[in-house]
Amino acid sequence: MLNCRQAAELMSQRQDRRLTRWERFGLRLHLWVCHGCRQFEQQLAFLRAACGAWMRHKE
Amino acid sequence: MDAGELQSLLAGMRPQLLRFARLQLRVDAAAEDAVQAALLAALEGAAGFAGAASARTWVFSILKNKIIDEMRRRRREPEVPAEESGEAVEELLFRADGHWAVPPSAWADPEASLEQRQFWAVFEACLDRLAPKPGRVFMMREFLGLETEEICKELGISTSNCWVLLHRARLGLRECLSLGWFEGGR
Missing domain, CATH: 1.10.1740 (Rna Polymerase Sigma Factor; Chain: A)
Incomplete structure (x- = not known):
């Protein structure tokens, strides 16, 4: 079972590469039981959206 | 024009x-x-x-x-010293057993923040506070729109190192926004 530190790392890498089937499975399992990591997942998505919004605002 | x-x-x-x-x-x-x-x-x-x-x-x-x-x-210039690669961030945010030191709690209506001028001031201050190496890699990825492979090539670092740096930047930025904005800053 992944711990939060490993799960967070995979969620971050998911924005940069395609995770393996095994990694996706482990991550899904962890997210199922971990409320803090589910928040982190949403916040990571928000960070990316905010970066996009910031760039559009600049341009 | x-x-x-x-x-x-x-x-x-x-x-x-x-x-x-x-x-x-x-x-x-x-x-x-x-x-x-x-x-x-x-x-x-x-x-x-x-x-x-x-x-x-x-x-x-x-x-x-x-x-x-x-x-x-x-x-082509000398390597940045180790303390600039932001290694401390993971040690601060996670306990030795890999659990969050303080688990992330929900952010109230983050999308609404995007409309607020004050949010962007905090956002830029947080970017500014990232350790130099993760900060540079993160901005190349998110603002200059480069793929990880290109960034590695430009900076002469390995792909896995690149992922680690990107992750540290995201952890740092998330933590800074959380403390500086979502948890009472606004």
């Missing part, structure tokens, strides 16, 4: 361009140089613009290239 209009548009953009370049290059003189070069290139190519929007987008794309050039040049 005539030359006069373009000139005043570019003059108006200058502070914004500088802030963008400074965040990524961190050395004021280098940021000034990159912006200067981008503005000159834009003036030389003046004829091609139908309107202000396309000119603004174009100036930004020139500036992005100048910033990448500067980063490429720096790669």
Whole structure:
């Protein structure tokens, strides 16, 4: 079972590469039981959206 | 768009361009140089613009290239010391057993923050506070729109190192926004 530190790392890498089937499975399992990591997942998505919004605002 | 209009548009953009370049290059003189070069290139190519929007987008794309050039040049300079690669962030945020030291709690209506000027001030301050190496890699990825492979090549680091740095930047930025904005800052 992944711990939060490993799960967070995979969620971050998911924005940069395609995770393996095994990694996706482990991550899904962890997210199922971990409320803090589910928040982190949403916040990571928000960070990316905010970066996009910031760039559009600049341009 | 005539030359006069373009000139005043570019003059108006200058502070914004500088802030963008400074965040990524961190050395004021280098940021000034990159912006200067981008503005000159834009003036030389003046004829091609139908309107202000396309000119603004174009100036930004020139500036992005100048910033990448500067980063490429720096790669040949001495390595940054270990403390600048932001290793501490994971040790701070996670306990030894891999659990969150403080588990992330929900952010209230984050999308609404995007409309608030004050949020962007905090956002930029947080970017500014990232350790130099993760910060640079993160901005190349998110703002200059480079793929991880390209970033590795530009900076001469391994792909896995690149992922680690990106992750540290995201952890740091998330933590900073959480403390500086979502948990009482606004």
